[in-house]
Amino acid sequence: MLPALLKNHHRIHDCAVEVLEKTQLTFLVTGPWFTNMKLLVTVDPANVHHILSKNVGNYPRGSKFKEICEVLGDGIFTTNSEMWQYHRRMAQSVFGHPEFHQALVEKVWEKVESGLIPFLDRASEQRLEIDLQDLFGRFSFDTISTVVMNYDPGSLSIDLPNLPFLKALHDFEEVIVYRHVVPTCVWKFQRWLGIGQEKKHREAWKIIDDFVYGYISKRQAEIRKNSQSKACKVGNGLGVELMTIYMDEVRKSAEIGSMFGAGRGTVGVALVWFFYLLTKNPHVLSKIKEELDTMIVQVQHCRTDDDITWNQYKILSRNFQDLKDKLIYLHAAVCESLRLYPPVPFNTKVPMGPDTLPSGHKVDSSMQIIFSMYAMGRMKSLWGEDCYEFKPERWILETGKIRYVPSHQFLAFSTGPRTCVGKNMALTMMKAATIAIISRYHIEPVQAHPIVPNASMILHMKKGFKIKVAAYE
Numbered sequence: 001m002l003p004a005l006l007k008n009h010h011r012i013h014d015c016a017v018e019v020l021e022k023t024q025l026t027f028l029v030t031g032p033w034f035t036n037m038k039l040l041v042t043v044d045p046a047n048v049h050h051i052l053s054k055n056v057g058n059y060p061r062g063s064k065f066k067e068i069c070e071v072l073g074d075g076i077f078t079t080n081s082e083m084w085q086y087h088r089r090m091a092q093s094v095f096g097h098p099e100f101h102q103a104l105v106e107k108v109w110e111k112v113e114s115g116l117i118p119f120l121d122r123a124s125e126q127r128l129e130i131d132l133q134d135l136f137g138r139f140s141f142d143t144i145s146t147v148v149m150n151y152d153p154g155s156l157s158i159d160l161p162n163l164p165f166l167k168a169l170h171d172f173e174e175v176i177v178y179r180h181v182v183p184t185c186v187w188k189f190q191r192w193l194g195i196g197q198e199k200k201h202r203e204a205w206k207i208i209d210d211f212v213y214g215y216i217s218k219r220q221a222e223i224r225k226n227s228q229s230k231a232c233k234v235g236n237g238l239g240v241e242l243m244t245i246y247m248d249e250v251r252k253s254a255e256i257g258s259m260f261g262a263g264r265g266t267v268g269v270a271l272v273w274f275f276y277l278l279t280k281n282p283h284v285l286s287k288i289k290e291e292l293d294t295m296i297v298q299v300q301h302c303r304t305d306d307d308i309t310w311n312q313y314k315i316l317s318r319n320f321q322d323l324k325d326k327l328i329y330l331h332a333a334v335c336e337s338l339r340l341y342p343p344v345p346f347n348t349k350v351p352m353g354p355d356t357l358p359s360g361h362k363v364d365s366s367m368q369i370i371f372s373m374y375a376m377g378r379m380k381s382l383w384g385e386d387c388y389e390f391k392p393e394r395w396i397l398e399t400g401k402i403r404y405v406p407s408h409q410f411l412a413f414s415t416g417p418r419t420c421v422g423k424n425m426a427l428t429m430m431k432a433a434t435i436a437i438i439s440r441y442h443i444e445p446v447q448a449h450p451i452v453p454n455a456s457m458i459l460h461m462k463k464g465f466k467i468k469v470a471a472y473e
């Protein structure tokens with residue numbers, strides 16, 4: 001099977017869909033004897049629930065994962081037991097705090113107004129062709145950096161500076177997939193020789209380290225100067241204060257890299273696929289706008305739709321509770337987009353001891369288990385014959401409320417104790433940025449090539465998404 005895997009490496013996600021559809025949601029990939037390669041690929045929700053929740057103790061973060069993601073050190077992604085619990089508690093105390101999200105929407109709006117809008121206004125005036133994937137990558141990078149490090153690197157300024165750190169993160173993500181797919185002895189040998197993907201990895205690692213440690217020394221100097229960290233925090237409010245305390249703690253560890261890895265690529269990519277689907281499905285876009293306008297009329301008591309101004313869109317999307325609870329159709333559309341294009345397209349686990357999965361497959365510590373979130377959202381047996389269609393309606397009950405789909409079937413944010421801690425943060429960022437853009441601009445794709453996903457641990461579009469924007473009068 002190894003030659004077939006290597007041959008399909010460039011279209012690995014779609015290849016998984018094809019095979020899983022034919023194999024009742026689970027199949028085993030074996031390599032030649034000397035590679036000791038046994039990968040069990042599954043999208044069976046019962047297996048997922050068993051591994052990530054019910055019997056999670058048998059599926060810790062293995063040493064192989066830690067080896068593959070060596071750049072993340074002993075951060076939240078790579079650790080188990082007490083160390084992981086410590087990171088998790090710290091992260092949750094911030095990301096779960098009610099005031100954090102209000103502080104976050106303020107930060108998102110600062111970036112919308114200081115970065116996104118000036119850039120898009122100029123692109124609209126000059127009818128420039130822009131790559132929306134690059135733009136959203138910069139938007140989420142600056143926003144996450146402001147939240148995590150209290151520092152805006154300004155990657156989304158009008159001249160779109162070329163930041164090596166962004167490319168390094170991108171290269172790093174690609175190498176991680178490569179290390180998952182080829183036998184360990186092969187990539188380790190390449191690492192030793194310093195060639196191919198491994199050369200790219202080494203260079204990317206250095207750039208990431210320089211950026212993070214450069215920031216840490218700057219921050220330490222600031223703290224020394226101000227004698228106490230509180231003086232350095234931006235803005236007021238408990239949300240920001242908590243962020244400062246937590247981030248001062250994690251800045252000491254590999255956590256900065258983890259938060260960048262977790263948040264920057266995922267949100268940017270989620271946004272670009274969402275906008276791609278909106279341009280392909282204008283009726284969904286119209287319904288989102290309709291919902292926004294209705295909400296503004298209700299909440300802000302405008303007399304008619306004609307009274308609605310840009311400022312009112314801004315007021316609506318700066319209210320975290322409204323973003324979270326009131327915009328049902330927008331929420332459904334975002335979930336539907338994450339179902340078809342989950343920014344983290346796959347996840348892996350290694351069993352500690354022998355186990356039998358609900359599907360009947362026997363697993364042991366010599367095997368690696370792969371969940372394909374990308375394939376899971378495209379299984380007819382799970383989502384119906386229309387599973388390839390972008391239909392937000394499938395998320396809405398007849399009562400108008402959001403339909404509950406268990407997280408072991410809608411796996412975009414994973415499930416169980418290690419579920420994504422940044423889920424609400426990601427949804428807030430996506431909704432606020434979407435409202436800012438769709439209320440102000442018409443987007444027209446300029447497609448010179450098919451839009452397909454890259455084989456990376458983050459589901460980038462292979463050649464980006466070129467568009468032109470036109471500001472509404």
Ligand code: HEM
Nearest residue numbers: 076262263266267270343344412413414418420421422426
């Ligand atoms: C649409 C955006 C996002 C998606 C689809 C997403 C998805 C995921 C997934 C699938 C996992 C599980 C990974 C694994 O088990 O290996 C995860 C974990 C995690 N995510 Fe997210 N994520 C998103 C945004 C964010 C953001 C914005 C942050 C914070 C800055 C974040 C922080 C984390 C952390 C810290 C973990 C590790 C949790 C643990 O191991 O306990 N994520 N995310």
